[in-house]
C-alpha cells in the first residue's frame with residue numbers, strides 16, 4: 201500500500217534521528233576535535249557562528265566556510281553526510297533567498313522569465329546561503345564530536361539555567377520517542393484498515409493521530425517529571441564528570457579565539 | 470521506633486472526578502515484603518504513587534515512619550532528602566522512568582540528586598551494574614534498549630540509592646521467562662530487618678516468591694489480606710476480584726468443561 205506524505209516524512213525524520221544517534225558513536229571516536237573540552241568547542245563554535253552572522257564580506261564567509269569544512273572532515277564526519285546536510289540546507293535557504301534575487305534594487309546582471317536579477321540581489325542571496333551553510337557545519341561539528349550528555353553538561357557548567365538545559369535535553373529525548381510512537385500508530389492503523397484509504401480518510405487519520413499523540417506526550421512529560429522527583433530532583437541537575445581544562449584544551453581555546461577574532465576583524469571592516 | 474512503616478488510613482484519591490482509591494486502610498510493617506494484588510484499574514499504581522509522595526491523599530492520611538506525608542512536608546529540604554533516599558519507586562512503564570542520555574547517566578541521576586560523593590557514586594554504579602548484569606549497556610541510550618533491558622536499568626536506577634523501601638509496579642510484566650526469574654530472584658534476595666518491599670502485580674505465579682504478605686485490591690479498596698499461600702488458594706476471592714477466570718478446556722476424553730486457571734499476565738503490554 202502506498203504510504204502517505206506524512207508517513208514518509210515521519211520515516212525520513214526518524215532516519216535522520218537515528219543518524220544523529222549514530223553520531224553518538226562517532227563522537228566517542230578519535231577525530232580532530234573529539235578529545236577537546238566540550239565547553240571550549242561550544243564557546244568556540246558559537247563565537248564563529250556569530251562572526252559569520254555579522255560578517256559583511258563575502259570572501260571572508262567563503263574562507264570561513266572552507267576552513268570549517270576542512271575541520272569537519274578532520275573530525276571524521278563522513279563526507280557523504282556533510283554533502284547531504286549542505287544540499288538540504290541549500291535547497292531550503294535558496295527557496296527563501298530566491299525572491300531577493302529579483303526584488304533587491306540595483307544593477308541588472310541578467311534576467312529569467314522576464315524578471316531582472318540584480319547584482320545586489322545576487323550578493324544578498326549569497327550572504328544568506330553562505331552564512332547558513334557555515335553555521336550549520338559548525339553545529340554539525342559540535343554535535344558530531346561531542347557525546348550528547350557531555351554537551352548538556354557543558355551548557356550547565358557555562359551557567360545556562362538548569363531549567364533550560366533540562367528542556368533541551370528532554371526535547372532531544374522526546375522528539376525521538378514521539379516520532380517512534382507516531383510511526384507505530386500509523387503502522388498499527390494501516391494494519392487494521394483494509395484496502396487503500398481515500399485522501400480524506402488519510403487526512404482524518406492524521407489529524408486524530410496528532411491529537412492522540414499530543415495527549416500521549418503530555419502524559420509522558422508528567423510521568424517523566426514524576427520519575428525525576430521520585431529520584432530526588434528538586435530543580436537542579438548535577439553531573440558525574442567535572443570538567444578540567446588540560447593544555448590541549450587551552451591550545452584549542454586559543455585557536456578558536458584567534459580564528460573568531462580574525463573573522464570579526466576582517467568581517468566588520 | 471514502631472513496627473509500622475507506612476500507616477494508611479481512610480485514603481481517598483480521585484483523578485478529576487474519577488475515584489481511584491476509595492477509603493483505603495493498610496499498614497505496611499517495617500521489613501515486610503508485601504504484594505499488592507488486583508485486577509487492571511483497581512488502584513495499585515495510584516497507591517504506589519501516593520506511597521512515594523508523588524501525589525497526596527485527598528482525604529485520609531498516609532504516615533511514613535510516623536510523619537504524615539503532605540505537599541508541605543515534602544517541600545522541606547531535609548525531609549525530602551531523607552524521604553527520597555529511603556524510598557524508591559520503580560515505575561510500571563520504563564519509557565517514562567528512563568530519560569537520560571545514557572544508561573550510566575541514568576544510574577548516576579538519583580545519587581547525584583541526593584548529593585552523594587562522586588567516588589561513592591561510581592562504586593555504587595559499578596556494584597549495581599554487576600548485580601543486574603547491565604555493565605555492557607553503560608554507554609547506550611536507554612530509549613534504544615529492549616523492554617527487558619529497560620526494566621533492568623529502571624530497577625538499577627532505583628537500587629543504586631540503596632533504599633530501605635522499594636516500591637515496584639509490575640516489575641515482571643513484559644519480560645521473558647528467564648528475565649522474569651532473574652528479577653524475582655533479585656527481589657527474593659531483597660530482605661532484611663530494615664528492608665521493605667511493596668510490589669504491585671496481577672501475576673499470581675510470582676507472589677509466593679516475592680512476598681510474605683499479600684493484599685488484595687478491588688476498586689480502590691483493600692478487600693483481603695493474608696499470607697500469600699492462603700490468598701493464592703482462595704479461589705472464590707480471586708474470582709470475585711478478577712484475578713482468576715474460568716478457562717474452557719477440551720480433555721483427552723473429549724469432555725469439555727470449565728475450571729479455574731492460574732493466569733500469568735507477564736506478557737501483557739502496558740501503556741500508562
Ligand SMILES: Nc1ncnc2c1ncn2[C@@H]1O[C@H](COP(=O)(O)OP(=O)(O)OP(=O)(O)O)[C@@H](O)[C@H]1O
Nearest residue numbers: 484487488489507508509510511512513514515516
Ligand atoms: N492519570 C490518570 N488520569 C485519569 N485517570 C487515571 C489516571 N491514572 C489512573 N487512572 C484511573 O484510576 C484508576 C486506577 O488506576 P491505576 O493505574 O491505579 O490501576 P492499576 O491497579 O495500577 O491498574 P493496572 O493493573 O492496569 O496497572 C483506573 O480507573 C484508571 O483509569
Ligand SMILES: [Mg+2]
Nearest residue numbers: 513514561638
Ligand atoms: Mg498499574
